[in-house]
Amino acid sequence: MKKDNYIFYIQSDLPKPEAHLVQSTNAANGAANLGYSTVLVYPCKGVKAINLIQLIHPFKPITPPEKLIKYYNLHHQLKVAPLPMPWPIDNFPSKLTNSNTIASKYYFPFYIFPNTKLLHTRNWNLIKAAIKNGIPSIYEHHHHEDKQFEPEIVKSPLFQIAITVVDTIRESMIKNGMPPDKVIKLHNGFNSLFMLRQPEKAAKWREKLLKNKDSHLIVYAGALQQFKGIDLLIEVAKEMPTVQFVCAGGKSDEVEHYQQLAASKQVNNIIFLGYILHNELASLLQAADILAHPHCSGKAATFTSPLKLFDYFASGTPIVATEIPSLIEFKNTQAIAAWCEPDNPKQFAACLQYVLATYPRKIEGYSQIIEFVQQFSWENRAAKILSYVDQSLLPALIR
Known part of the structure; x- marks a missing residue:
């Protein structure tokens, strides 16, 4: 598979009735509807049987299951790639058995980054891993957090843009070290x-x-x-x-x-x-x-x-x-x-x-x-976000 995918990563198994998951799935769906090769990646937890083929070759984009399509009103242009997270992942309070660690330290560096043109996620740890692996990245951040953004990450030319939805969060992000020219306020959209x-x-x-x-x-x-x-x-x-x-x-x-x-x-x-x-x-x-x-x-x-x-x-x-x-x-x-x-x-x-x-x-x-x-369509939102991305770093248009 060519390195031409626009990868969205959600740190939660799907589907669930939570607003941030509606937002993230529809953001990916909007990019796919623009014609970009878009893949929504998420952990698939509770896998009882370990399938060695899945673990060795975990990145297999597929059409979203019908349940996911109905749950979030997705279109068929979007592809998904569930990452198998077999027991005991997330069943014990340990960094080594945490799905976030497994994704950012194992799946992405070895299997997904080689197929990634551009990453889009709310997961700051994955943003850091992506920048360190030479992957251009977009960061979504919708809540106040009292944490400092690492200068070597946010000032990297690979860090394209950060998006939030209200001015108050943008202000707090700048206070915490985000360069003002690298964070924008952009409303969510409608399906x-x-x-x-x-x-x-x-x-x-x-x-x-x-x-x-x-x-x-x-x-x-x-x-x-x-x-x-x-x-x-x-x-x-x-x-x-x-x-x-x-x-x-x-x-x-x-x-x-x-x-x-x-x-x-x-x-x-x-x-x-x-x-x-x-x-x-x-x-x-x-x-x-x-x-x-x-x-x-x-x-x-x-x-x-x-x-x-x-x-x-x-x-x-x-x-x-x-x-x-x-x-x-x-x-x-x-x-x-x-x-x-x-x-x-x-x-x-x-x-x-x-x-x-x-x-x-x-x-x-x-x-x-x-x-x-x-x-305020999701497609217009996706186009606005990608207008901040260096043209040479844009994912492939497949139609």
Whole structure:
């Protein structure tokens, strides 16, 4: 295999219902859709039987399994390469049995770097290994961390660019040693499949979720965590007993926790669906009268990535959002129907009532919202990132 691949590495087995994995898989998918030879590499944990052929020749890019395609709305241009991590890897707290160590010290130097034109990852240890092995690299960094970036890495001509999603993290990265000219703020994107209108599937969601066909449906899609505003949304639902609220996302224990919390507060008009495969999520967003984007104040509000916001936009459904730093730049657009302050369920409920009264549901979606989001496709994001890469270091275009 020629050394012409754009390699994305995720330090987690797939699939899992976590926002950073949605972001990373879709970033790779966007690059593949531009026509680059793109391979998504990730550890395949829990392998019971050791296959010597897999261990000796582990880099075998394949078409993503159908489960992965449906889970993250991937396209068939992307290739994947699961790295076998047999027992006892990650079963004991030892550096020698850590999948991150196995990947960066064994798989990549011997088998993947020889096939890599450009590396893209959130894994800083792998970035360092890549630079030391002469591999051009792109680093994604989406959270505050109190660590210094090694000068010999970030100042290397092989270190192409670092990407974050909000200015506050960019500032902290520069404070920690990242050269200002090597770090950019770039929003996440939306998957193009979310723009396909699915009126029949949307109608089925409404039929399934609405006890009263004349009622309204308000949907939240994303992580089920307190700082995301889920506790607040339960209070909002209590203020609006005739409206049906639905939350899509979260792990099974989080779903159980919030189901019990809602029941303890005698809030009967909120449903927790758990994680919805992305090939089903688009029609749910289109089924809603309003999409809710609550959030609490606090440190997380300064860096939280508005990942779901762009899929919200692509649905064309009116949005009610909380005024937090990572969203505030969208306040002067027509893409969000109403804004309210964080931590205030009564005001959020009032905003929802206002939007229900002024934005009647449109099966085809609101055109101004759909037009606005076009600039934020994953493909546009990938092209922007690669514009910072030296042309001689770009991966191969295969179509």
